[in-house]
Amino acid sequence: MNKTIIIGSRGSDLALWQANHVKAQLEAIGVSSEIKIIKNQGDNFFNFSFSKLEGKGFFTKELEEELLQGQIDMAVHSHKDLPTESPEGLTIAAVSEREDPKELLIILKDCVDLSLQFSVRYNGIVGTSSNRRKAQFKSLRPDVEFEELRGNVPSRIQKLRDGNFHAIILAKAGVERLKLDLSEFHVEEIDPVEMVPAPAQGVLALQTRSNDTALIEALQKLNSKEVAEAIAIERKVLNLFDGGCHMPLGVFCKKEDGKFEVWTSKAEDEDDFPERLFVRSGSAEGLAEKIFEHFKKEKSGTKSIFISRELNEDSYFRRSLEKFDLDIEDRSLIKTFPIINTFDSYILKKVDWIFFNSKNGVENFFRLEPVIPKRVKIGVMGRGSENELRHFNRVADFVGESGDIREVAEDLLPLVIDQTVLFPQAKDSLRTIQVQLGEKINSIDLPVYETIKEEEIGQSSADILVFTSPSNVEAYLSNDNVIYLNQKVVAIGTSTGNKLEEFGYTNYVIPYSPDEIGLSEAVYGLL
Template sequence: MKRKIVIGSRGSDLALWQANHVKSRLEAIGLKSEIKIIKTQGDSFFNLSFSKLEGKGFFTKELEEELLGGTIDLAVHSHKDLPTESPEGLRIAAVSEREDPTELLLIHKDFVDVVRPLSVRYNGIVGTSSARRRVQFKSLRPDVDFEELRGNVPTRIQKLRDGEYHAIILAKAGVARLGLDLSDFHVEEIDPVEMIPAPAQGVLALQIREKDTELFDVLQQINDKNVAETIGIERKVLNLFDGGCHMPLGVFCKKEGPHFQVWTSMAEDEDDFPSRLFIETDSIEGLPERILEHYKKKKNTIKSLFISRELSEDSYFARALKKFNLDIEDRSLIRTFPIINAFDSYILKKVDWIFFNSKNGVENFFRMEPVIPKKIKFGVMGRGSEQELRQHGRIPDFVGDSGDIREVAEHLLPFVKGKSVLFPQAKESLRTIQNQLGEQIVSTDLPVYETIHTSDIGQSSADIMIFTSPSNVEAYLQNNNVIFMNQKVIAIGKSTGNKLEEFGYTNYVIPYSPDEIGLAEAVFGLL
């Protein structure tokens, strides 16, 4: 192909980075190109929320008009800005690799409180113009307030630096592409499993004229087909929800081996608590339609739920279930008791990591007020253990966010391989994570508590039964007369599921993440 390609781009630093990235990709396959800067409507509407702009063409219309007029050959877009249907005469010829779709939470250092989830101080002011981000953040931190945040990425960061907000939320992709210095902020990454991103977040779309088949064929050399497949599901869900720009909607799809994993978060408006759905499947045939159907169906067949844990009224799980008017029976079937009051502090001098399998492990370890060397890093299983660790002023360096202990061990191994790891745990622990890591670490077990079954277990007739630990399963099922009568069963992790199987029960659901968000997703999936 001999002609020089004219690339159309907005003029912001991020848009120009994206255009130059595509330009370098074209040069790598032998295409010469130049960049033409085009101003869009979205660059002029400084007082209108992004939630009213994204996905409706405010950042793309002028680029598309120049494409149709022939003054440019290729437009580079942030894919999430595009309407779900291309204008007549245009098409998406290729998509880029996907930059990390994680959200970044930047907190002014004067307003950090690591004891609280997401580390923003109580009643903090968070800057974002995304309804999707507001709704999901509010579900985790109902005390915070939000204010509109406009401008390009450097401008938004400077507003935080100037103290206009206590914290702001940005897409990690944009910050990473610009290589911005964030050293004067407290920075936390919010995993896409925790805060579900916008459909196609982190992906660039290369748009051309529909009749330009020559350019289309050449662009297939830089088209990421795997990304196109996964974001195709996300964008189809967005389309089925009628565009979704006014609806706080997040969709994230990833492929793990032969399996597609899809997370959806949807609220009716900014005052609604988001309903989250997780689906894992080997086939994408009809998958977006299946997601839409689940949200549209009336949830009236399940009336009650049992969970083997006491819930506070302000817990995420309790608030997530309020809209479904379920009768909730929350009671633990076990009690925990500390079994040591002190240990040889010399142990900690030899340790590189401390890993907690449960909130009880965290609580009973810190009850002894250990003096912890600064070099030690912390790992936890699930966000419940993370929050307990935060209560002691520590932020974990690793959070296992899967209900499958094998996946957690796989993700943890690069951090701890060849290291010495201390495991504060229950007496007679199953040692699941240690068994998975095996001889690749130097492990030290530290029993700090034991569990005892309560005397009055009782049988529940709830429609959904949730077991939060192997000990609770054992306490409930040790009476051979106990059976599940058409009840749906959720086990918070694989170890808990294995304990169910020991009692001959195999028909259960494991949430993707071993925490209250994962439990809420699993319950919504069963309703």
């Protein structure tokens, strides 16, 4: 292209970073450009919640009008701000690579409580204007209160610094792009599997006139086809719900081993407990419609559920089921007993990592009051083990999010290769993670507890059976119990699933993550 492209942008620091980022990319492909700053009505609504503005064109309207009038040639948007349909005459010519879609929880250091999930103090005040974030955060921390947070990214952080909140939630992508220093705060990343982001979060949209074929062709060199494919599913779900970003709807899609993995979280309003669904599909065709239909269908037929662990009243899993008036039968089929009262703490001076594959391992190891050197890192299998670790004021350095032990081992290996890892575990542990890591680490097994089958293990007639460990499967099925043909089965992970198969049962579901959120998603998928 011979002409200089005029890029339209809002005037905030983040918007200008985005525009300059695209400008540099254009220069790299031989296209010259300049930036024109356009005042936007969304910048003026300081007294309104973002939840009433986002996704409705408040942050894009003026840019689109300038495009249609020919005053600019291209607009750079945060894709999540755009309505799901472009105005007539305009098109999204290209999308960027996706920045990390995680959320950041930024906490004042004197308001940190590591024993609580997300580490913000009990009854803390969290700043956010996103109904999606409010609904999901409150489902995991019902004690927190929310207050509206407006302004650009630096001004939001300044409001936290000024003490208006105990913590705030921001998209990691914006903070990363601006290279902001957050060292004065306690910062925790919230994975998109745990808090589902807004559709297209972390992606830039390059919008042009539909008839500007030369520019559209040039922009294909900047277009990420894989990202476009994934966010097309996310935004199609948003479009089907006809919600805009004011709806407490999170959708996140990624492609793994040739399959689309999609997480969806939807609530009616910010105070509603969100319904969550995870689906995996080899094809994008009809996938958004399938997700939409599942949320719209009447949930009938399932009346009861059994889970092989006791649930307290605040349990995420229990509260997620209460929306559907299910009878819950929660009872562990095993008892755990500590088997050592002390151990040689010199071991801890020789290890680089400690890895826990269960909540019981965490509890029984820390019961020994170990003195762990600061250099030693801690890994856990699943959010349940991570939350148990928090009870001892420790935050995990690695969390295995997948229910597939092989995937966890693949993620863990680069961190622990050629290092010494201590595994506090059950007396007769299957050692599945050690087997997967093999000789690439130096492993030390430390049996700290044993499991014994309960004396009274009755048959359950619940519509859905949820097994939370191989030991519970063995206890249930070795007691002359059977799984009826009409019962649906959930196994918390691959080891539990393998134990079911040893007894001849192959028709079961494994949640994506081995925790209560994952179990909730799996059960919702079966309703």
